[in-house]
Amino acid sequence: MNNIDFLKDFPTLNKEKNGKRIVYLDSAATTQKPNSVINSIKDYYEQSNANPHRGAYELSVLATEAYDEAREKVKKFINAKYREEIIFTKNATESFNLLAMSYGMTYINEGDEIVISIAEHHSNLIPWQQVAKAKGAILKYMYTDENGELTEEEVKSKITEKTKIVSITHVSNALGTINPVKEIAEYAHSKGAVVIVDGAQSVPHIKVDVRDINADFLVIAGHKLLAPMGIGILYGKKELLEKMPPLMFGGDMVEYVYEQETTFNVLPYKFEAGTQNVEAAVGLSKAIDYLNGIGMENIEKIEKELMTYAYKEMSKLEYVKIYGPKDIEKRGGVLSFEIEGVHPHDVASIFDTFGVCIRAGNHCAQPLMRYMGINATSRASIYFYNTREDVDRLIEAVKQTYDMFSKWR
Structure with a gap:
């Protein structure tokens, strides 16, 4: 398959x-949207x-059918057992806050332990701080x-009989580690x-079966999914979910109000109070159709080949330090790196002049950066729509940026 x-x-x-196609390497932040998703939103509104x-009228029935169809597609996409197990939220951050404020505040007691990794995104860290x-x-x-x-020894030494919640990232947005x-x-x-x-x-990026991994809860961000x-x-x-109290109160989450x-x-x-983002659900439905059309196995293969190539080429540059797993099989589509003598924010700004879009900063993982003894990294993140040409443009941008700063030393 030619991506x-x-x-x-x-x-x-x-x-x-500047006369060249832009190279988008920030899909860990948000993915670009295919025409089918863009057009589906326009069609919905029209x-x-x-x-x-x-409503009992046709337009409301159509909106309800579209919204419910999206839920069914998510259910099948992650192999959930019941449609009712799929709750729509505003984003992944809201999902974590719902879990913390509903499940955490209800079932966590004094002296209980909540275990997370140091590599968690702030949205899977701060809510648990508040609960604790x-x-x-x-x-x-x-x-x-x-x-x-994470070593097996570290996992088993931290999770004990006192542990009530373990909340863990599947793939690190900062390092690319596959846990x-x-x-x-x-x-x-x-x-x-x-x-x-x-x-x-x-x-x-990969086929995730919630029943296979036996997660009690799984959080997904739609905008990272096309x-x-x-x-x-x-x-x-x-x-x-049935024993958790609702977090928000208002229309549509009620049975009887006295x-x-x-x-x-x-x-x-009961967890979807108020008017929901139906047009985004419609777009999500089409996004899943698009991904299914390619096949998650093919997406994983494309990304693995690209990451293998990117890691190999970046590793040839002695002035670049790469963070995260050296074993490509343990790495997702994230390549965090540091160019010797160049601040990551300068790297991202200079890359932009070359039409190469990457992210620089702490990637909403300040505790991880502090633990690693650094303030920030440059991060290139790939998706199936990237190409070897994109990787070549990335490597060339690295070389030109280093050469530029070398003249000033």
């Missing part, structure tokens, strides 16, 4: 700067825009080794803990 053929489907990827679950502080619980960290990986979440979940469950998996950087911004997904096992009390709607609606 250059995908470029025609993505308008943004065909933009030019053909079936209405409030779902509210409010409930008198203990927030424990699993620390990575020199390759950015063995299935094995971690198995061990955590043996200690009686509930397991939350951050799938924001894995679900768009879908529009403004929609996230929280998967949860039905028996856990002057002094209210009964709540069934799953999934």
